[in-house]
Amino acid sequence: MAYLFQQILNALQLGSIYALIALGYTMVYGIMTMINFAHGDIFMVGAFLCFVAATVLGLSFIPALLFSMLGCALLGVVIERLAYKPLREAPRVSAVITALGVGLMLEHLTLVFSPYPRHVPALWSSASWHVGGVTLSSLQVLIIVLSVLLMVFLDWLVRRTMLGLAIRAISWDRTVAAIMGVPVDAVISLTFAIGASLGGAAGFLYALAYPVIDPYMGVIVGWKAFIAAVVGGIGNIRGAMLGGFILGAVEILVAAFLPSTYRDLIAFALLFILLICKPYGILGQPRPQKV
C-alpha cells in the first residue's frame, strides 16, 4: 500500500512536468493550429539555463527559476517572430517542418556548447519526511505545488482576463478578431512567451528532479508531452493538464509493477488504444467538416 502511494507521488511529480510542457503545445495549437515541434527543445533549453544559472551565475532558487522562464520566453518570442510569423499564410505543414528544423537547430547549438551531459547542482536543499512508509521529499512537493500553481494561474489567465479573452478570440477566428481590434501579432507573441516560459519552468524543475541533462533530453520528453496534449484534446488547456497527469501515471505505474524497459512500450500502446477509442482526446471536441 505504501509502495502504491509512493508511486502515485512519483506519478504526480512526472505528470506535472509533462502537463507543463503539454500546455505549451496546446496553447500554440489553440491559437495558430500549429504543432510547435520546437517546444520540447525549449524545455531542454530551460534545463540548460537552470544549469547556467546554478553554475556560472551562481543564482539561488527563485532567481534561477525566473532566469529559466524569462530566457525561454524570450527564445519563444524570437522563434515565433523570425521563423513562424512569415509562414502564417503558408500551408500549415511548412510551419510544422520549420518547427522541426528550429528544434534540431536548438539541440545542435546546445551540443556545440555542451558536448557532454551535464550534472546540475542541487539548488534546493531537499529534506525528506517519512509518513507511514512513504518517503516524501520537499523537492517533490515543491515541483508538484509549483506546477499546480502555474497551471491554476494559466487557467485563470485564459478564462478571466482580457489577454485570455484575446487569446480565445484569436483561436476562434483570427481575421474577425483582428477586425474587432485585437492586436493579433502581439497576442500571438505573448502566447508563445507564456507557453515557452512554462516549458522553461518544466525544464528547470526536471533538471532539479533528474539532474543529468543533455541536449537531446527534450526530444523524447517533448514528444511524450505532445502526446499528452493530444490525449487531453489538443487546443484544450485543461485537457493538456489532464493528459500530462495521465501519461505520468501510466508511465510510473508500468515501471513500478512491470520490468521498466516495458515502460515506453505500454505507455504508448495505451495511448494508441485511447486515441482509437476517443480520436479527439478526452476533453477535445470533434470539429465538424465543412463542405
Add this chain to the structure above:
Amino acid sequence: MNRHWTIGLLLLAGAALSWAIPRYELLNPYLQATLMYLGINIILATSLNLINGYLGEFSVGHAGFMAVGAYASAILTVMLLPVGAAAWRFPLAIMAGGCAAALTGLVVAIPAFRTRGDYLAIVTLAFAMIVKSALENINAVGGPRGLLGIEGLSTMPWIFAWTVLSVWVIRNFVYSNPGRGVLAIREDEVAAELMGVNTRRVKIRAFMIASFFAGVAGGLFAHLLQFISPRIFDITKTTDILVMVYLGGVGSIGGSIVGASMFTVLQECLRPLGVWRMVIMPLLLVLLMLFRPRGIMGLRDFPWFRPSVECPQRPPETHPS
C-alpha cells in the same frame, strides 16, 4: 515514343554503371557507399511523399516501417534462410521486409484513418515509438544492443534496381485511377467522397504502398550497414526523411529525388564542419521553408515523370491545408 526511348536508355546506362562502378572500382568506396545510401534515401523520400505530399496527411512514423522491414529481412537472412544459397535469397528477404512493413501499415492505417491531420500524426508517432521499444524488449533480435552479423548483400545493382522499381511503382500509382483519388482526397476529402472516391480504401492502399517501400528501404539499409539497432530508427530518422521530402517539395516525385540527393550530398559535403554541420542543415531547412515554403519543386514535377496526356492541375496557390 521518343521519350520512352530516352528513359529506357538512361535506365540502361544507370544499370550498366551500377554494375561497372563496384566491378572496376571507378569510384572510391566512400563515394560508392554514399551513392548507395542515396538510393535508399530516394526510396524513403518518395514513399513518404506519397503519404505526406500526395495524400496530404502528416505521417511521422516512417522510421517505424523502415525498422519493421529492416528487422524482418535481416532476421530472414541471418537466421532462417540458408547462407550462401541461391540468388533468390536476398530479393526474397527484401520482399518479405516490404510485405511485413505493408502489413504493419495496414494494422496502423485501419484505426489511424478514422481521424485526420494532427491526430494521424500522433497515431503514427505512437506507432513508431511502440516499434522501437518493442524491438528493444525482444532479446531474440538483440534487444537494445541491436542485430549483428548481417551479411553485406546490398550491392549497387540491387539498390539501383529497387530505387528504380519504387520510383516507377509510386509514380505509376500516383497517375493511375486510384492515384487520382489520392489527389482528390488531398484537395478536398468530402468532395472526393461525394464524387465516388472510396476514400477509406484509397487511403489505406496508399498507406500500404508507402509502408511497403519504407520496409524495402529498411531491408536494403540493414544489409548495407550490416548492423541494425532500435536506436537507428528513432524519431531523428523520421525527421531526416521529412526534411528530404519537404526540402524537395511535397507532391512531386522529382522533388523527392532532388530532396534526397541534396540532403545526402549536403550531409557529406558539410562533414568537415563537425558538429556545426548539424546546426547548418536545419538552418538551411528553415531558410528554405521561409523563402520557398513548398520546397524546391513544390507540387511541380519534371516533365518525364508526367504522363503524356496531362490532366489540368490546379495552380499551386489554391492548395489548402
